[in-house]
Amino acid sequence: MSVLNNKKIIISFVLIFTFLIINTASAQNTIFFNSKDITSEIKTVSREGELLIRARDLAELLDADLTWRPALKSLEMESQSVTIKMMANSRYIQIGNDALRTKAGLQLIKNQAYIPLVKSIEAFGYLLEYQRDNEELYIFQPETTINGVSWQEDGNQLQIKMDEITPYRVLHSEDGTEIIIEIDKAEINQEFSDNISNNNYYLKVVNVPDRALLRLIIKSRTPIPFQIDGGIYEHEDSLVLTFLPQLKDIRINKNNLLSVEATGKIPDARTKYFSDTKKMVIDIPSVVIGNFDLDIEDNSLIKDIKVTQHDLDPVVLRIEATMANGDIFKPLQRKENNILTFKPGQRSEISNLEYAEGSFSFTSSSALNPELFLLETPPRLVMNLYHVNRGKGILDKVEIDNNLIKNIRTARFDEQTVRIVADLEELTGYNFVEEQKNGLYYYTVNLENKFAKIETEDNQDYQYLDILMDSKAVYEVKKFNYPHRIVVDFQNTLNNLDKLGEFEKTSLIKDIRNSNYQLEGKEVTRLVFELNEYYSHKVQSYAEGHGIKIALAKEYFKDEEERKKEIGRHLIVVDAGHGGFDPGAIGINGLEEKVPNLAIAKQIAALLASENQDVLLTRSSDEFHSLQKRVKFANQRKADIFVSIHANSFNNSHTGGVETYYNQSSNNQNRFLAEKIHDKLGRNLGLIDRGIKDSNFYVIKYTKMPSALIEVGFLSNPKEEQFLKTKVFQKKAASLIVDGILDYLEENGGK
Template sequence: MIPKNRLILLLILTILLCHVFPVAANNQKKLLINNQVINKHLNIKEENGALLIPLKVLEDSFNLDIEWIELIKSINIKLDNKIVKLRVDESKVQIGDQVKELSTPVRMTDGKVYIPLDFIAQILGYKLTWNTTEINLSKPSVQVNDVKYKKTTSGEEIIIHTNKRPRYDIASLQSPERLAIDILDSKLSNKLRDIAVNNGLIFQIRSKQFKTDVVRVVLDLYQPLSYQVDINKVKSGYQLKLKLSPRIIDFSYNKKEESFSILATKELGTYNVKSLPKDNKIIVEFPNVLLDIVKDHFAINNKWVDEVELVQVEENNNTVAKLILTTDKLFKLNIYNDPKNAKRLIIKPNRLKELLDVNYNPKEASVNIVTKEMVSPKSIPLKKGARLVLDFPETIFRKVHKSVEYDEKFIEEVRVSQFNKEVARVVIDLKELVNYELNTIKDSESEHYNTVVKLELPDDKDNKELIDTLNSDKSQQPQQRRDINHSKDESSKTNRLEDVNIVTNGNKIELNVNLKNKSKYRIRKFSYPNRLVIDLPQTINKLRKESIVEPKGIITDVRVSQFSWEPAVTRVVFELPYAIDYKVTSKSLTDQISIKLKTQSEESVLSNRTIVVDAGHGGADPGAIGPTGLIEKDVNLDIAKKLAALLRQAGATVKMTRKDDRYITLWSRADMANRLDSDIFVSIHSNAHKGKDASGTEIYVYPGSYGDTLVLAKLVQSSLQKEIDLIDRGVRFNELYVLEETTMPSILSEIAFITNRKEEKLLADPDFRQRAALGLYKGIVAFFNRVAKEER
């Protein structure tokens, strides 16, 4: 018989143990895998309704590679290409770069580690069922082998390939808009990459093991989807198809042709045109067609069509897509299929602009050409005669012909005529050829446009020196002028344009014009459109069109033309998106003209910006290891430090998730960025793949990201690729924890593949790391430049 005092002591000890482990209990169950008995007497724990299985059983039953790190009481399980990281008494688990919540924490009792069985079943792809006596782990019967997005002659399809006839559920999900297709009793045969569709209706297609026995295919949508479902038997198994209704997938405006274009998934043969003059609308209707574009409202402002809107409506149980043109003008539409692509429909207003009048202002020494709409005239250089010729394309002059003579010192006559069906021509006859400025100004009262030809007369002090230079050669010409291309004497008296180039360095832009010999020049700034114009006297242009520099930076176009032949004047035009100041750094007489554009400095762009730079991995988490032993965590930290230095130098406030070799959880990294309310979050990693030849650079964003996040990703990816010159793998989507949990625009950059010997060597090179940091930096500056413009 147990003494009474010992019985009381035993009772107290039991109560204390229950307090420490309130709902945990040890028992034995039979373990079956796919209905085969693996262990008849498996010791397990139960806690909070969940089962915990000894770590040792994983090695014995599933042949897993498990590493125990005593220092931080952590378990690393190598699974495919990822490492699963668990810690004793932690309820979170890290799988690669993702973090998930466990049903119950990992426990350690009497030196044995117990892991939640539902989590093990999930990562190994088993369905878990259990009762009081046994545990059964079983594999799903249907395999999902592939998911594809395919364009066909009859439209577009999403195709899900399975080995057996699938059972499925489809549900529309809100906030954000999604379509979820659940394949029941199924398992992914291998991990499938996200499909970036981004066609205006479907943003992307994601596939994942939603539950142990459910594969979910998610279509991230911009708007609700209309579709039909078919299941077909094929040689390799079955295909579940979602067939999308015919859709308009693109709309564009060709400014040069002044036409609209609609691209559909198949030829649009049926449409109706309605004119509603009272509502200032012209409507093109497409019955039984879906609208599948991101942007549905366009400000055209070409003075005869103000705006275009695309809408989708339901009429008589039919879906109708409508193109609505807002205009206060009446005109017919010329609609036809593009000869090169029958799926593209061209819509062109059949209306010409109108030239109203021409007059001369002697006080201003200017010819004013009035048009009803904005017209960009083309200057026609002539080899003989002292006259200026301007052609107004796609313009009519209803009077057909007009001629006005003037008794002025330098101007004799102004003539206007309809040169051909679509071109009105203005000819200004001069007594002596002079230089001129061409500008377009809108009259606020009449809303007409005045193309002003400002003649720069020789008695203008500011212009006298340049015009004397322009005319100095003319007085020495023989009366019968020879062709400049065949005259050695002529060539000896004229200069030659050698090269035009643009040099960009970050936001700094320099325009260079190189001549064969030293010359004077003149630089002017115009608006409508915004541009810088450089006139080169006594200079001929022999540059071929294909050799003219392509636009860079904020320069939208570069044009070089022979402005006049007698005297020879070459004109170089740099078009700008908006008015901008400039500084001429070359001398007034030079053969190398240099102009620096005064763009917003990087310092002012990044000042008052908070940026979190995250060096991936660290401490007990080394990340990937290269063929020669290069460790990812070290590479990431070095590039992160170099990037942080560049950003700080430019005025940004930079916070690093780690500054040395230490282990930081993923949730701690995301929490830091959120607490700081940072403007952007940039995570730096080195890529890894089991295929040793995998190469290139890429950036990840969280699935469903849009707006600033995508802009940041694309700008950084572009500048990074240019700096390090590796294969551009583009912007990709992945459910990475640090991207999901951060509340600001967030990207994760995989600089290069550390598992590729060539790229591992690059990653070990300090110079390459600096270039990688510079590429990231330039992309960030470009992003905040864009933000600054939107904030102005």
């Protein structure tokens, strides 16, 4: 291709680009001022790629004083102590003592003065957002002022002080060295001071005029220890970013005290000892490596220390110390919350070995890392405890008589090890539990319970379901509707139902199913009794807690009006996640999470209203509300239930399903509500059942009523994104969620 042709192409491209700029400006046909459409009230023109407004119209909008000097063909406009000056045939706009170049400057059109809209409006402190897709220009008065940014809590918290909280988002760079806080409709206080820039951090404030927001950009030479989830919260009219503490120092002093220091509060650490490799491992949650000093040179007890960021979700710092001769360091009582201290040579003392209903327990003076294993012939459970002494209440033998265990024996296995052996009737599973209280460690070994029999019997009024266990049962009975089911969750129980033979079905019990189920991070054995009919039930224990008797009533008719009356009337707040400035997750094909969230929330509200329930929405349109405002909305109105609707996203497009979150509380009502809702969704929505999970999401952590957060599907999954777009799917999800809420109210809320 010739040089001449290249030049023609370049010139053509420049002309087309210039035309597009001019045409875009001229196509600017809708202008909003403080959310009001003022297009028909003002006159605008496009000149040299810049949108101009008639000066008289702008002065009226801003209630500004306008002075025109014909002899000089100059204009002066003053509003709220800000003055701008312009002159015909000049491209400059004077703002106070500063001069700013524009594209077109002041233009005289039919003896009317037209001035650059964007530059003029910005000079008076207004913010602009141009939505190119809709060809709409929005002019806003700032809704908040950023007054200052400062460090708090010894440099582990960053506080952004503002007049009031407006929509915001926090972005974290991939390498972790930059955090961007975007704050909508915000301006900087003229007396704003940067109180955070130092040797490690640098703050840059950027005004983004075409999006009506401010960016606070925090940069660091090293990764910033900040987590998006849970790392930011709202306090009064401030945003607070909480940084994780960083490891600062590891040293051992002349008295052989090993200390670990961080830049902030260190949570309690988990310590493990491995006698075969002579290693001590200290796992510290919520601490990151950072730049730290290590001083263990020429120490006779510790050969080497290795520090790694063991995990990032959740954050765990690992310190691995290799001992010279196998000595064990034990944690001392803490005097400062940012320092852990360990002392060598202390043996733990175990005491008070006891047995109670399928479990045995003992106490230790410090943390242990026991080795547990099963032996088949004869069946027994063995526990090796390293570097311990036997203390008070540790007998050589404890005689026991039940279906699980014969006796428990203790002895010193070698100089370093005490061994505890439980002689079993037959091999079974177990779990090991550690609890810390008042400076002591409590250890419990729970042997798995087993089903002895499941039978039914009748009388004139009830059909009885009898479940008998080998030892005392730890269980929870729940009722689910649509279809009717009785569900019994057993903790620490071996699922041996296949050895009990076929279960006999009855007029009320249609079928029995069993499975292992994750509940609050623990596996339970779940029995589900499918019912043909349900009227009412009651539960009682027998055989010293080994047996459970569930009485199913044979009669009781309850019509729809009676059911509604029994449930009663309740106030339910339905929260559509995200909205306005905050789109939430964005689907692989562009669907914004806020859209289906609102559609489903509105459907839920309509369905609940038809069930004689009072319903409030935290948002009923595409608008932003902070998490704090949503929680405050529900708490102030003393709602009976709070349900938040969301859609999920993940970096793998094949991941999908529905999951429900709750925040654990002492009365378990949050979990009961989540179970009721998720039971309907997991069985009937047609997506993978991802279960219920405990979480600290802000809106379910700080609401004072039973609360649940539902992730209805995955926007990152193309198939589920298409589902979430459709009214059929939205209505189905809403209907199932309402069924769950009514099920919860029928069993709990109506009492």
